[in-house]
Amino acid sequence: MSETTSDFMVKRLQAWGIRRLYGYPGDGISGFLGAVARAGDGMQFIQTRHEEMAAFMACAHAKFTGEVGVCLATSGPGAIHLLNGLYDAAMDHQPVVAIVGQSSRMAIGGSYQQEVDLQTLFKDVACEYVQTASHPAQVRHLIDRAVRIAKVRRSVTCLILPNDLQEVPYEAPPRKHATIHSGVGHATPRVVPSEADLERAAAVLNACERVAILVGAGALGAAEEVTAVADRLGAGVAKALLGKAVLPDALPFVTGPIGLLGSEPSWEMTSHCDGLLVVGSSFPYSEFLPKEGQARGVQIDLDGRMLSLRYPMEVNLAGDSVETLRALLPRLTQKTDRSWRDTIEKNVAKWWKTLEERALVAAKPINPQRVFWSCRHGCPTAASWPPTRARRRAGSPAT
Amino acid sequence: MMASLSGNLATMGPGVPYAIAAKFAFPDRVAIALVGDGAMQMNGTGELVTIAKYWREWADPRLIVLVLNNRDLNMVTWEQRVMAGDPKFPASQDLPDFPYAEHAVRLGLDGLRVDNPDQLGAAWDRALSADRPFVLEAVVDPNVATLPPHITFKQARAFMSSMLKGDPDRWGAIKQTLKDELA
Numbered sequence: 012m013s014e015t016t017s018d019f020m021v022k023r024l025q026a027w028g029i030r031r032l033y034g035y036p037g038d039g040i041s042g043f044l045g046a047v048a049r050a051g052d053g054m055q056f057i058q059t060r061h062e063e064m065a066a067f068m069a070c071a072h073a074k075f076t077g078e079v080g081v082c083l084a085t086s087g088p089g090a091i092h093l094l095n096g097l098y099d100a101a102m103d104h105q106p107v108v109a110i111v112g113q114s115s116r117m118a119i120g121g122s123y124q125q126e127v128d129l130q131t132l133f134k135d136v137a138c139e140y141v142q143t144a145s146h147p148a149q150v151r152h153l154i155d156r157a158v159r160i161a162k163v164r165r166s167v168t169c170l171i172l173p174n175d176l177q178e179v180p181y182e183a184p185p186r187k188h189a190t191i192h193s194g195v196g197h198a199t200p201r202v203v204p205s206e207a208d209l210e211r212a213a214a215v216l217n218a219c220e221r222v223a224i225l226v227g228a229g230a231l232g233a234a235e236e237v238t239a240v241a242d243r244l245g246a247g248v249a250k251a252l253l254g255k256a257v258l259p260d261a262l263p264f265v266t267g268p269i270g271l272l273g274s275e276p277s278w279e280m281t282s283h284c285d286g287l288l289v290v291g292s293s294f295p296y297s298e299f300l301p302k303e304g305q306a307r308g309v310q311i312d313l314d315g316r317m318l319s320l321r322y323p324m325e326v327n328l329a330g331d332s333v334e335t336l337r338a339l340l341p342r343l344t345q346k347t348d349r350s351w352r353d354t355i356e357k358n359v360a361k362w363w364k365t366l367e368e369r370a371l372v373a374a375k376p377i378n379p380q381r382v383f384w385s386c387r388h389g390c391p392t393a394a395s396w397p398p399t400r401a402r403r404r405a406g407s408p409a410t
Numbered sequence: 411m412m413a414s415l416s417g418n419l420a421t422m423g424p425g426v427p428y429a430i431a432a433k434f435a436f437p438d439r440v441a442i443a444l445v446g447d448g449a450m451q452m453n454g455t456g457e458l459v460t461i462a463k464y465w466r467e468w469a470d471p472r473l474i475v476l477v478l479n480n481r482d483l484n485m486v487t488w489e490q491r492v493m494a495g496d497p498k499f500p501a502s503q504d505l506p507d508f509p510y511a512e513h514a515v516r517l518g519l520d521g522l523r524v525d526n527p528d529q530l531g532a533a534w535d536r537a538l539s540a541d542r543p544f545v546l547e548a549v550v551d552p553n554v555a556t557l558p559p560h561i562t563f564k565q566a567r568a569f570m571s572s573m574l575k576g577d578p579d580r581w582g583a584i585k586q587t588l589k590d591e592l593a
Binding site for chain 1: 411412413414415416417418419421423424427428429430431432434435436453456457459460463464476478480524525526527530531534548549550551553554582586589
């Protein structure tokens, strides 16, 4: 049997390093699934209970590995079910490729059973790239572009595959006018702000006496750099929820969560700071940030679209968090007055006591806070449990 | 340690599927999903079937699902009280009970329902030393308020007004809030 269009697409996904698909079958995607089956151990198919779960899993795969997550669904209802999970990925800027089936090419436009206008359905969530395949010689660049754009734009992309196309023999693009000859491969650029912007940012932070740092998902992997900058500036660090794992909560200057379900030391810090450094966060609740005009703001974000979005920043730094913090550090002068940092650390210590007291308040039957507190304290004694706790020890970054 | 959740969409229900993906990505590490009973009924009980289908493929079989069972869509109940100043609306907020831990055991997983705070340490120990995925079901009090760092005057007024408007759990909620404040 000659190689089908689907066989080629599965091989192309493998060439991109993709080895696992989360999804749910249906006759609209059967040709593609046949190719996944023929790939054997080279491509793992994980069957979920519902397509939305497959999209969540693809999103989580991207979040936990940094790779592209791929989910798969059949035409019509299966495709519709994916949506909420895809929006989760899109809004948290995760690279996810959705592969969905569609009615046969000769039936499209015929109000056929399970025919939904998928191009329109996915146009918003996969706004960076959504394409319907119509010819076997087209699928090579469709796969290459869907994966590359998902990675480069940290976004959701979508390929719609009419089911008859999935089974026809693959054709390489011929060498002639109006054909596309794409390749595999991705490069991660080193993104650092300009020297002038770094100097301006350092001048602002050096002039402030009470700096609050807020970190989010963009600071994951920058534990060392965030800590060094916080030490240099005598600052405390609050964490938006997606930045929970940036630094361990047990560090004395980490004020923990922020917001309506945040901590008192985070609230105290943002209420009284005169400088705000935001690293990789689009934390939405502005009422928990300083009042406008209270603090001079500096923000670091890889995505320039996210700068000065929640607080009017004096200096916007478009750059990778690790590289930018490293470039910033030598320009920052060591704060010698430690009173601001001491106050933050005192508030943090007091907050841990409050949390313990509140967790131990009797309730009917169990105080929910006690469930989390006991995970940290009552256990674990199991020898096989690694030395990572709900509240981590100082010096062991949560990565 | 890595951690995540649905941040910007803030959808209900990604906890269990996220934990499953974490196990496929890192089968030699422990994954813990922290899930409310509403999210568990929405997606979690179904995805326990997925866990039951695949867990034997994982080098370390430990995946713990902590379910906070309070038979209430509690976060929104408190939002109704604190943000909107409305009493709890039982028709939208009350959740039917469900035997989460028992459901896990029937699927060939392990599980334990805990309704006594003194059992929590031992329960975590058991979950973390289990030879298969484990559902730790904690029966918890819906009248414990989530903890705002500061209750603004507007929010406090909204909370009291929701109580005065006849919240069905008002006495429990007021008593528990006072206990927290005095702690």
